[in-house]
Amino acid sequence: xxxxxxxxxxxxxxxxxxxxxxxxxxxxxxxxxxxxxxxxxxxxxxxxxxxxxxxxxxxxxxxxxxxxxxxxxxxxxxxxxxxxxxxxxxxxxxxxxxxxxxxxxxxxxxxxxxxxxxxxxxxxxxxxxxxxxxxxxxxxxxxxxxxxxxxxxxxxxxxxxxxxxxxxxxxxxxxxxxxxxxxxxxxxxxxxxxxxxxxxxxxxxxxxxxxxxxxxxxxxxxxxxxxxxxxxxxxxxxxxxxxxxxxxxxxxxxxxxxxxxxxxxxxxxxxxxxxxxxxxxx
Amino acid sequence: xxxxxxxxxxxxxxxxxxxxxxxxxxxxxxxxxxxxxxxxxxxxxxxxxxxxxxxxxxxxxxxxxxxxxxxxxxxxxxxxxxxxxxxxxxxxxxxxxxxxxxxxxxxxxxxxxxxxxxxxxxxxxxxxxxxxxxxxxxxxxxxxxxxxxxxxxxxxxxxxxxxxxxxxxxxxxxxxxxxxxxxxxxxxxxxxxxxxxxxxxxxxxxxxxxxxxxxxxxxxxxxxxxxxxxxxxxxxxxxxx
Numbered sequence: 001x002x003x004x005x006x007x008x009x010x011x012x013x014x015x016x017x018x019x020x021x022x023x024x025x026x027x028x029x030x031x032x033x034x035x036x037x038x039x040x041x042x043x044x045x046x047x048x049x050x051x052x053x054x055x056x057x058x059x060x061x062x063x064x065x066x067x068x069x070x071x072x073x074x075x076x077x078x079x080x081x082x083x084x085x086x087x088x089x090x091x092x093x094x095x096x097x098x099x100x101x102x103x104x105x106x107x108x109x110x111x112x113x114x115x116x117x118x119x120x121x122x123x124x125x126x127x128x129x130x131x132x133x134x135x136x137x138x139x140x141x142x143x144x145x146x147x148x149x150x151x152x153x154x155x156x157x158x159x160x161x162x163x164x165x166x167x168x169x170x171x172x173x174x175x176x177x178x179x180x181x182x183x184x185x186x187x188x189x190x191x192x193x194x195x196x197x198x199x200x201x202x203x204x205x206x207x208x209x210x211x212x213x214x215x216x217x218x219x220x221x222x223x224x225x226x227x228x229x230x231x232x233x234x235x236x237x238x239x240x241x242x243x244x245x246x247x248x249x250x251x252x253x254x255x256x257x258x259x260x261x262x263x264x265x266x267x268x269x270x271x272x273x274x275x276x277x278x279x280x281x282x
Numbered sequence: 283x284x285x286x287x288x289x290x291x292x293x294x295x296x297x298x299x300x301x302x303x304x305x306x307x308x309x310x311x312x313x314x315x316x317x318x319x320x321x322x323x324x325x326x327x328x329x330x331x332x333x334x335x336x337x338x339x340x341x342x343x344x345x346x347x348x349x350x351x352x353x354x355x356x357x358x359x360x361x362x363x364x365x366x367x368x369x370x371x372x373x374x375x376x377x378x379x380x381x382x383x384x385x386x387x388x389x390x391x392x393x394x395x396x397x398x399x400x401x402x403x404x405x406x407x408x409x410x411x412x413x414x415x416x417x418x419x420x421x422x423x424x425x426x427x428x429x430x431x432x433x434x435x436x437x438x439x440x441x442x443x444x445x446x447x448x449x450x451x452x453x454x455x456x457x458x459x460x461x462x463x464x465x466x467x468x469x470x471x472x473x474x475x476x477x478x479x480x481x482x483x484x485x486x487x488x489x490x491x492x493x494x495x496x497x498x499x500x501x502x503x504x505x506x507x508x509x510x511x512x513x514x515x516x517x518x519x520x521x522x523x
Contacts, residue, residue: 080425089426138424167431168413171453182335186455190419223427228452230415230429234437278337 031126033098043127059131069109079132082224083209088231090141097125106206150242152258160247172197175276177251187228200251313510315480319363325520331456338411339389350394359476362395363494364462366469370488375467377401386414391459405436419448492516
């Protein structure tokens with residue numbers, strides 16, 4: 001604990017506020033990101049400055065802005081998070097929370113908080129973890145093991161396409177990944193708010209939880225908790241998952257290595273492809 | 283201690299019952315609570331489910347199935363009400379080692395409401411030709427969401443805290459079900475005739491609670507006496523909306 005006088009005054013004043021607010025426990029689980037330790041008491045001050053307008057003073061996503069924005073701000077009291085490196089049903093790591101906050105959530109009102117100093121962001125992570133008792137009771141999950149990425153060959157892309165068909169991704173994401181599958185229009189999140197699946201073909205090339213192949217891998221191997229997107233970790237082998245990543249890249253309007261391989265192969269072989277979608281005869 | 287005697291005698295009764303070798307009448311220490319759950323008034327109408335978006339399921343139902351929020355039976359009985367002891371149990375009961383089974387069949391959850399204990403193994407099966415995602419919307423327990431393609435092995439899970447958990451499939455929005463995770467071994471789900479039996483209840487004073495997804499909860503005090511049998515009936519007031 002710090003011992004300088006102004007900090008002690010601030011801390012005890014905050015301590016009084018926090019006791020009244022019922023937030024920071026005396027021995028909160030440690031928060032560490034890249035060697036930087038988070039201080040929840042300091043984080044609360046920053047939260048009141050940057051976050052409270054949407055996420056609310058009680059961290060339940062009921063800030064005064066919430067009624068006018070869609071999707072709704074995260075409810076930290078529920079401790080259900082979309083962007084994790086950990087399995088579905090478990091809590092994210094400090095790094096996951098730090099990255100989500102820094103990156104922001106494209107297509108939502110959650111901005112990139114990258115301009116805030118690292119210490120501030122880590123303090124905010126520490127404070128956010130005080131909104132739910134689950135952090136102390138269960139702690140963060142264990143990140144899934146991601147094998148090294150396999151080469152983005154045409155065989156990999158074609159196998160990924162088979163997985164896209166077999167795992168029925170097209171039911172929500174549509175046969176070309178346009179977010180227009182048969183189930184897309186009725187999707188609701190866990191709080192019953194309507195929600196749309198990601199449209200791979202749109203100009204928004206960043207995913208909800210990142211932009212790299214590794215981020216994409218994690219999205220379908222851990223699921224986006226609180227949303228309709230499930231985890232496929234029980235059904236897709238880790239090496240195969242890279243094949244699906246490579247195929248998904250071909251659906252996006254980006255100059256990726258995967259798209260280059262696909263575009264080179266397609267003209268001579270397009271007629272060999274069976275269409276994605278419901279089996280013929282339905 | 284009296285509690286220990288009751289527990290060990292209840293265990294003997296339970297053991298005798300499960301081995302099927304009960305000689306003579308069951309010991310009076312293993313009482314039971316029986317009853318019926320009914321309603322007065324007019325319940326909401328159930329509606330036919332249109333499964334056109336999933337032809338492999340629609341073909342399994344020549345006449346469309348109805349929604350299952352309120353399932354009633356003869357004599358104004360209420361099906362899928364979960365009746366359980368909410369107070370008075372002497373200590374927690376260990377979870378049975380046998381798993382419970384939840385099926386996704388014809389794009390419906392079977393059974394519509396599945397009651398089981400904390401710590402008990404749950405196995406979710408996909409009997410259909412289509413993928414489902416099994417998404418129990420827990421708030422007290424962790425919420426998870428897993429995809430289950432046809433032919434996949436059963437998904438295994440368990441819960442540590444008592445909770446009534448709504449279950450949905452995001453791919454098929456008409457699918458609704460419930461897990462009733464119980465903190466006690468003394469519970470039962472009503473059948474279509476509204477009847478329930480909670481067995482192996484030692485004599486004592488209990489609070490018995492009924493839960494229904496639409497009608498809500500109600501409780502009453504029940505005393506299981508020396509004769510071992512007690513009755514608890516519940517009557518819900520139904521409204522058409």
